[in-house]
Every structure is written in structure tokens, then in C-alpha cells.
Amino acid sequence: MTAAMATDSWALAVDEQEASKSIGKFRLMEAGDAPKSRFNGGPKRSDDCDKSDEEEKEDKAVQSLLNKLIRSNLVNNTNQVEVLQRDPNSPLYSVKTFEELRLKPQLLKGVYEIGFNRPSKIQENALPMMLAEPPQNLIAQSQSGTGKTAAFVLAMLSQVDSAFKWVQCLCIAPTYELALQTGKVIEQMGKFYSDVKLAYAVRGHRMDRSCKIKEQIVIGTPGTVLDWCTKLKLIDPKKIKVFVLDEADVMIATQGHQDQSIRIQRMLSKGCQMLLFSATFEDSVWNFAKRVIPDPNIIKLRREEETLDNIKQYYVLCKSEEDKFDSLCNVYGAITIAQAMIFCRTRKTANWLAGQMSEEGHQVGLLSGELTVEQRAAVIQRFKVGKEKVLITTNVCARGIDVEQVSVVINFDPPVDKDGYPDNETYLHRIGRTGRFGKRGLAINMVDGQKSMEILRKIEKHFNKKILRLDTDDLDEIEKIAS
Numbered sequence: 001m002t003a004a005m006a007t008d009s010w011a012l013a014v015d016e017q018e019a020s021k022s023i024g025k026f027r028l029m030e031a032g033d034a035p036k037s038r039f040n041g042g043p044k045r046s047d048d049c050d051k052s053d054e055e056e057k058e059d060k061a062v063q064s065l066l067n068k069l070i071r072s073n074l075v076n077n078t079n080q081v082e083v084l085q086r087d088p089n090s091p092l093y094s095v096k097t098f099e100e101l102r103l104k105p106q107l108l109k110g111v112y113e114i115g116f117n118r119p120s121k122i123q124e125n126a127l128p129m130m131l132a133e134p135p136q137n138l139i140a141q142s143q144s145g146t147g148k149t150a151a152f153v154l155a156m157l158s159q160v161d162s163a164f165k166w167v168q169c170l171c172i173a174p175t176y177e178l179a180l181q182t183g184k185v186i187e188q189m190g191k192f193y194s195d196v197k198l199a200y201a202v203r204g205h206r207m208d209r210s211c212k213i214k215e216q217i218v219i220g221t222p223g224t225v226l227d228w229c230t231k232l233k234l235i236d237p238k239k240i241k242v243f244v245l246d247e248a249d250v251m252i253a254t255q256g257h258q259d260q261s262i263r264i265q266r267m268l269s270k271g272c273q274m275l276l277f278s279a280t281f282e283d284s285v286w287n288f289a290k291r292v293i294p295d296p297n298i299i300k301l302r303r304e305e306e307t308l309d310n311i312k313q314y315y316v317l318c319k320s321e322e323d324k325f326d327s328l329c330n331v332y333g334a335i336t337i338a339q340a341m342i343f344c345r346t347r348k349t350a351n352w353l354a355g356q357m358s359e360e361g362h363q364v365g366l367l368s369g370e371l372t373v374e375q376r377a378a379v380i381q382r383f384k385v386g387k388e389k390v391l392i393t394t395n396v397c398a399r400g401i402d403v404e405q406v407s408v409v410i411n412f413d414p415p416v417d418k419d420g421y422p423d424n425e426t427y428l429h430r431i432g433r434t435g436r437f438g439k440r441g442l443a444i445n446m447v448d449g450q451k452s453m454e455i456l457r458k459i460e461k462h463f464n465k466k467i468l469r470l471d472t473d474d475l476d477e478i479e480k481i482a483s
């Protein structure tokens, strides 16, 4: 831990100043959201602590936001894009350069200023389709970080006519914070398009009933957008030329958003271009997408497969939680670890472990649901640049978050789903590597009883890959695994 981290008020260790620096001008925290976490080197019997004993709840919107905040580049993906065209007779058109798209000069300037040299894989196909005449409807799915946001922002900015002072492009996002992030991309890309203005239809943005919105682009959450279109009549939905529904998978996870989105879509004119984006494509997302987007073209980019090849997997038998910690220290001290992530089941264990490790003199970061999203992003950022070599986190908190370059993963508790069954998918995602870029990795599972052993055996069976026993008192053996 750093000097700041060894103090009592641990929450401060996630230096708020750094957080605001790395996140920019948007304040994502709400007034009442101040971090409650306190770091005292061990669990306490207080209300806070009882709360920290709970399993955290998965929050897709938070995961998505976190991924956006920590990402600085396109995600590598070597899979082929699958395209299903509305009109199978029309030629499949893809571009390798932004020039081929004949964008308005001020837009092309914006694209280059951000540092994009050529379209990403999904953009190669999605952009010509979205910019075609007449405009085409599109459902696009690809994992987070593949360039979806940039693609639809470009489509919106291309269609907008700055001479008209009414809303022409409407984008809905699942949360206030996600809407702000997309707004930021619109502002960046449209930097040289000075007559085009953007309005945020998000909670707290009170509008006077009497004045119609003059901004050409509106981005907001479904509830507020619906109010602006219906109750307040600030937007004329019939004048919308491009409608974007972003993060459809996150959207449908929130009650009410699905219906609100459909109600908004029903008010649009027939000629309005409709676009839907999603990182995943379960049946529920697909069913929703088909209800919202008539006659769609479909583009899919499958997530790169992760494998357990090249990964050495071990388990360590322990008698208790304390014993787990001692074993962990034995392993940790004996091998020169580049960077390690340690996963715990509850906040309480994660807090406790962070305290113990820091007392042993290790520099550790702690990622827990008690922190605000800003602070979590700052913790991950510090870890990414190597300020901490160890990142301790809870199972739920790190789900869906990609932190590359981790060579050692330690499951302090085995991954289980909400019903306590082995969570194979999470195990693979934590430990596995994508084939092409795969480096060697090391996974160590701490086992402290019959139950966790059974879970691990099931995981082992599922992947049909041996998980070997490691004796942490045998230094020779430990050194062997690191070589």
C-alpha cells in the first residue's frame, strides 16, 4: 500500500483529486453518495461492517460505465464481423478509411483530432450502412470497447443540419452517467461543428414547458426523454431523423426502461432512422431489439474466445481464513509477481485481506462496491499504471471489467453464482486469455473446506483442465510454478 493507503481513513486513499483528474469535467457522484468505507486493517462489528458482509449486487450500468472510464483504446478482436442485410441483394459495402465515407470536412477533422486513423472492425461495416441513402436501420452487437459509440455518434453528426434549430437526433442511454459519457464523445467529435448543439435530457435538468428545445441533438434517459416528448412537449418526435438506443442489454435490465423506450419509438415518424446497440445478445435483448427496430440490418462481432490453455492452475488446501492468508503470503513472497488480482466473495473479506496484506508491507489496491464509480475507476487506473502490484476485489465488483496485463489471479474464494453454484463463466473470464494475444498465466485457488473443494472440482471437470495441488510450505515447489 502507498503511504496514503496505510492511514485509517482508507476512503481517502483513493485520491479523489486523481479521480477527478482522470475522469474529466463530469461529476458522476451524487451528493449523498459519499464513500462509507473506512479502512481499519480489520473487520469491525459496526453497521457499516454488517453491510460489507453482504454479497454485492451486480449492476450492469456501473460495469459499463467503469469500462468506459478505464478504457483508452479499442479492444482487440480477431473474429469476423457477421452481417445480415435487410436487402440481401444490395452489395455488402465496407470501408477501410474514413475518407471513403465522404464525411463533412468539419466532422472528418474531429475524427482525426481525436486520434482515429481508420475505422474499427465494427465501424467498417456499420458506418456505410448507417450513412447510406436512404438511411438504413441497424441492430449492432459487439463487446464493450469495439467502437460502437463512436460509430453512432458519427452517424448522428452526419445527419444533423445545423441550420435547423430543433431536435433532429435523439439518443437514449440507460443511466444519467452513461448519457454523460456519450455526450462527451458527441462534444469531442463535433468539436469543429460549432453550430450543432447538444442537450441532456436527464434527471435534474428542469425545463420550462413553454420553450421547445433548439438543440439539434438530445441525449438522455428514457423516462426524461419520454416526458420531454409527451408531457412537456419540448421535442417533436416526428421531426427526429435519427433515433439511437444505446446499451440495450443494460437498458432492459432496468425495470420500466423497456416500456418507456418502446413508447418513445412509437412516436417517431416512419422515415426516422433507428439504431440499436448492445454489448451482448441474449434472447431477451434480441426480442426487445426486434420490437424497437423495424426492418433492421444486423451486425454482430463475436467476443474473442477465452481459453485456459497456457494457464497453470493450482489449488492450496487451507484450514481457515487465517490459514488462507498465511498461505497466500507464502506464495506471494516466494514468487516475484508482476501484478496480481485477488478475488474475495464478500466486501468484508476483501477489506480484511487488504488490511492484512498492507500490514505485511505489500502495496495493495482495494476495489469494492463501497466506493463510488469514480473512485473505482481511479483504483483500477492506479493498478493499470503499476502504482499497486496487487488489486484485491470482490467477485461481483470486478465482473465484466477488463484489466489486461494481470499475470497472476488468486481466487481467495472460488467464484460462485448468486445461488452458490460454481460460476464457470466468471472463472474463465478472470483467468482465461484470448487465444491470439494469450500470454502465460498463473491461477491459484485457496480452498478451505469441503464445500469450496467441491466447487473447484466441478470447475475443473467443466473445463476438463487439471487444477493441481500446491503445497505452500514447500518453497521449491512454489518456485517451480513461477518459472
Ligand SMILES: Nc1ncnc2c1ncn2[C@@H]1O[C@H](COP(=O)(O)OP(=O)(O)OP(=O)(O)O)[C@@H](O)[C@H]1O
Residues within 6 Å of the ligand: 064, 067, 068, 071, 072, 073, 074, 075, 115, 116, 117, 118, 119, 120, 123, 142, 143, 144, 145, 146, 147, 148, 149, 150, 151, 279
Ligand atoms: N476508429 C477508431 N480508431 C481508434 N480508436 C477508436 C476508434 N473508434 C473508437 N475508438 C476508441 O476506442 C475506445 C472504445 O470505443 P467506443 O467507446 O466507441 O466503444 P463501444 O463499443 O461503444 O464501447 P462502450 O460500449 O464500452 O463504450 C474509445 O476509447 C474510443 O475513443
